[in-house]
Structures are given as C-alpha cells and as structure tokens.
Amino acid sequence: MSDRVFERIDPALGELAVRPVGDGDADLLARWFRHPKSRFWMAQDATPESVRAEFRAAAADPYIDAYMGLHRGAPRFLIEVYDPEHSELAGRFEHEVGDIGMHVLNAPTDTPVHGFTRAVMRFTMDYLFEERGATRVVVEPDVENTPIHKLNSWAGFTADRTVPLTGKEALLSFCTREAYASSAAKGAAQ
Structure with a gap:
C-alpha cells in the first residue's frame, strides 16, 4: 500500500507526489537545510537528530503536516x-x-531541472486547493527572499504587509482559489 497522499503527472517533468515525512528522511533533510541555498528556511545548523525531533513534534501536532515531495519516486522537495x-x-x-x-523547499541541487520549481509550486497549490479544501493559502516568506516572492506572484499570491516573526521580517501574502485559478501558474498548466 502506498503512503502517498497526493500525486500528479506533470506534462514536462513526469510524476510528482507527496508522502508524510518519516524518521528515515532526517539525514537528507538535514543536508538540505544546511545548504546555503536553503538559508531562508532558517535551519543552517540542522542535524539529523534535530530534524527528526522537529518532524516528530510536527507529526504529533494536529495543526501541522509535513510531506516529502517526490519526483519520479525520489525525494526532491518538502512541503x-x-x-x-x-x-x-x-x-x-x-x-x-x-x-x-x-512552506515549500526544493532540494538544493547543482543540476537544476528547467521548470522544476514552478511545477512544484503548481503541484503544491493544486494539492492545497483540491485535496485539502483551502479557500485561501497563506505564506510568510522572508522579505529578502526575492525569488520566492516572484514565484508566489506567478502562482497568484498578493503581498499584504510585512510582519515580524521569529528570526525574520516576513512578507505576509495570500492566494485565494480564484486568484490561483486565474494565475500564470494555472495558465502554464493548460
């Protein structure tokens, strides 16, 4: 029996899926978090033990779910x-x-796949609206994380205001179901 909770075939990239994060993901996630490209995740000092503890706590929290994202069966992103x-x-x-x-994190890589980041964002938004029943998605990236602001805008997010959060000044942004449906992300999927 598969532990996948959602999967799709992307026309350009093939299979994308998510499954719950497990203890066996801790080493890999710790490496991802420590990578300089993941600095906005604010976990540069992550160890397998700290990651395992964080995701065990998330699994016990009824208000948080963590998913390992798979591309053609291999771990490539985190939601x-x-x-x-x-x-x-x-x-x-x-x-x-x-x-x-x-929150979404693509695995750091030295060999990026063209269109991968956008495909993961579209997949994530489809999951939240179609499977989780969201009417609005809320994000709070660091104000200095310009690449994610561009990606969020592409997916239909509208920046609202900055808010101070632990470790960062965040750009609070929202995306309604209707805004996503009329976004460039959905247009690109056609």
Whole structure:
C-alpha cells in the first residue's frame, strides 16, 4: 500500500507526489537545510537528530503536516502545511475559514531541472486547493527572499504587509482559489 497522499503527472517533468515525512528522511533533510541555498528556511545548523525531533513534534501536532515531495519516486522537495490560526501568525491578520498556511523547499541541487520549481509550486497549490479544501493559502516568506516572492506572484499570491516573526521580517501574502485559478501558474498548466 502506498503512503502517498497526493500525486500528479506533470506534462514536462513526469510524476510528482507527496508522502508524510518519516524518521528515515532526517539525514537528507538535514543536508538540505544546511545548504546555503536553503538559508531562508532558517535551519543552517540542522542535524539529523534535530530534524527528526522537529518532524516528530510536527507529526504529533494536529495543526501541522509535513510531506516529502517526490519526483519520479525520489525525494526532491518538502512541503509543510499548517493552520495559520494555530501558528505564530495567530492574531496577525484576519483569519478566514479555509485558510491554510504553506512552506515549500526544493532540494538544493547543482543540476537544476528547467521548470522544476514552478511545477512544484503548481503541484503544491493544486494539492492545497483540491485535496485539502483551502479557500485561501497563506505564506510568510522572508522579505529578502526575492525569488520566492516572484514565484508566489506567478502562482497568484498578493503581498499584504510585512510582519515580524521569529528570526525574520516576513512578507505576509495570500492566494485565494480564484486568484490561483486565474494565475500564470494555472495558465502554464493548460
């Protein structure tokens, strides 16, 4: 029986899927987090033990889910899904029924695949809207993370305001189901 919770075939990249993060992912995730390209994840000092503890705590928390993203069966990205009303964002914006928070990290690589980052974002947004029933996706990337701001805009996110969060000044941004449906991300999928 597969432990995959969502999968799709991307026309250009092939199979993308997610499964729950497990203890066996700790070594790999610690390497990803320590990579300089992952600095905005704020886990540069990650060890397999700290990663294992973090994701065990997430698994016990009813308001957070962590998924290992697979490309053609191999781990290539990470998605965290959370309830913003039960996070550091609580009280920082007007929560709406159907809000879902999201973090995404692509594995650092020296051999990037053209279109991979956008395909992962589209896959993630499809998962949140289609499978998780989101009506609005909430993100809070570091204000200095220009590449993710561009990617978020491509997927239909609108920046709202900056908010101070632990370790960063965050750009609070929202994407409704309708904004995503009319975004360049969905247009590119046609």
